[in-house]
Amino acid sequence: MSKLDELKEILKKLIAIPSVTGNEHDIAIYIADYLRQCGVDSVELQPVEGNRLNVVAHLKGEKVGPVVLLTGHMDTVAPGEGWRTDPFKATERDGRIYGRGAADMKGGIAAILVAIRNAAAQREQMRGEAIIAFVCDEEAYSKGVDALIRSGIRADYGIAAEPEWDAVIGAVGKMLIKVRVYGIAAHGSQPEKGINAVEEGAKFLAALDRLPLGQHPKLGCQQYVTLKMEGGFKEYGVVVPEYCEILINKHTVPSETRETVLRDMRELVERLGLRARFEFELQQPYYDAFDLAPDLKPFERVKNIFEEVTGRKMKSAYCSGVSDNNRWVIDAGIPVICLGPHGEGYHQKDEWVELKTVEQMSEIYQRLLMET
Structure with missing residues (x-):
């Protein structure tokens, strides 16, 4: 043969x-x-x-x-x-x-x-x-x-x-980041008494393009991509959402690490002056x-x-x-x-x-x- x-x-x-x-x-x-x-x-x-x-x-x-x-x-x-x-x-x-x-x-x-x-x-x-x-x-x-x-x-x-x-x-590398947004529930007729987690999350997402991106001569720069956002009632209710969850994908270049990416996201929350509490958690799969x-x-x-x-x-x-x-x-x-x-x-x-x-x-x- x-x-x-x-x-x-x-x-x-x-x-x-x-x-x-x-x-x-x-x-x-x-x-x-x-x-x-x-x-x-x-x-x-x-x-x-x-x-x-x-x-x-x-x-x-x-x-x-x-x-x-x-x-x-x-x-x-x-x-x-x-x-x-x-x-x-x-x-x-x-x-x-x-x-x-x-x-x-x-x-x-x-x-x-x-x-x-x-x-x-x-x-x-x-x-x-x-x-x-x-x-x-x-x-x-x-x-x-x-x-x-x-x-x-x-x-x-x-x-x-x-x-x-x-x-x-x-x-490139890959990061999958779960963002948890914690607000305060309130009656929908009195939103000023609460903190709307969905709106706070939306403000954060709208500002993602302000984050610095690492550069590489062959791999270029890799953007943040929102994959999912979920919050608010599962059954109808006039309630200010107290929780929101976001899933973000970030491909990376060699100069970007999990530490630098998560640091940049936390600093963005601070610069925006958002009132909700944000938590960031790296999900699998993760690749450098x-x-x-x-x-x-x-x-x-x-x-x-x-x-x-x-x-x-x-x-x-x-x-x-x-x-x-x-x-x-x-x-x-x-x-x-x-x-x-x-x-x-x-x-x-x-x-x-x-x-x-x-x-x-x-x-x-x-x-x-x-x-x-």
């Missing part, structure tokens, strides 16, 4: 195992079984929550070299409606594989698995150690990667096989922004191999969304870039991955282990 045929076979099996967030158990079992058959040194099924699992494997070469993390997430978003094909039955057409998770990111998982099988068969030529980590819950709260970080996982550098054909070396230096030594090797294999210049990119990579870089302290097979339509109908790039990325991952 050719390498491409093996990649297609594995990818089709992965797509046929539904793994919408919360249901990653079966795909974790399949991946763990495959890795055991590859002859890696160890395979662990790490419990995360309920029957949800991470898969962690180790493969050590016989030559001296770095510890390299190869990682990806096993969960996908729900398929939704309007597909031209069965989202859980891989369809091959025009050099592409269609199916839920084909790009995000079962194509990347297949590429890693075949790279590890080939490296294990040549471990006398392999340099250093590979840690293979496939996690659950990336599409929701990153509970999988959080469990791995708590376990003390360490590596010199890593690659997340996300569908990024340019190397993502930086990304990051920006890796593009000239880090390990990534120079990644760049060279990528360009040799693909014949294409590897560019640096920055992501306007968050992922497990924020956790790897900031919380685990491991410089991890996103670089994986090219595809489109992730989180949409008719998702696809380009088979040629799955094969190329598998070769790149393997060569990193053999030549670093």
Whole structure:
């Protein structure tokens, strides 16, 4: 069987195992079984929550070299409606594989698995150690990667096989802030005797655009976005609302932290002279922004191999969304870039991955282990 045929076979099996967030158990079992058959040194099924699992494997070469993390997430978003094909039955057409998770990111998982099988068969030529980590819950709260970080996982550098054909070396962060506004109830005919929590909250929201925004040369500045505001009676009553709750999303750049953002919001309340009492609480999920230096030594090797294999210049990119990579870089302290097979339509109908790039990325991952 050719390498491409093996990649297609594995990818089709992965797509046929539904793994919408919360249901990653079966795909974790399949991946763990495959890795055991590859002859890696160890395979662990790490419990995360309920029957949800991470898969962690180790493969050590016989030559001296770095510890390299190869990682990806096993969960996908729900398929939704309007597909031209069965989202859980891989369809091959025009050099592409269609199916839920084909790009995000079962194509990347297949590429890693075949790279590890080939490296294990040549471990006398392999340099250093590979840690293979496939996690659950990336599409929701990153509970999988959080469990791995708590376990003390360490590596010199890593690659997340996300569908990024340019190397993502930086990304925004994300804060979800619950604002509780406490006023004083009064009869609606005598509002001066109370403090209207809804009106006070509205004044605060109207002034959000006065808050300072951090700047980044690649990520720009990220705005405050009001997601929800709720207050007042649930059943009709002529009562000045004594409570209001607001949910605000704030994507961040590296210069912005939870401390600076919450400080700025508290200071805004003071400047406005609002009479209600405001409480701010950071909600999950929370991610710090990051920006890796593009000239880090390990990534120079990644760049060279990528360009040799693909014949294409590897560019640096920055992501306007968050992922497990924020956790790897900031919380685990491991410089991890996103670089994986090219595809489109992730989180949409008719998702696809380009088979040629799955094969190329598998070769790149393997060569990193053999030549670093």
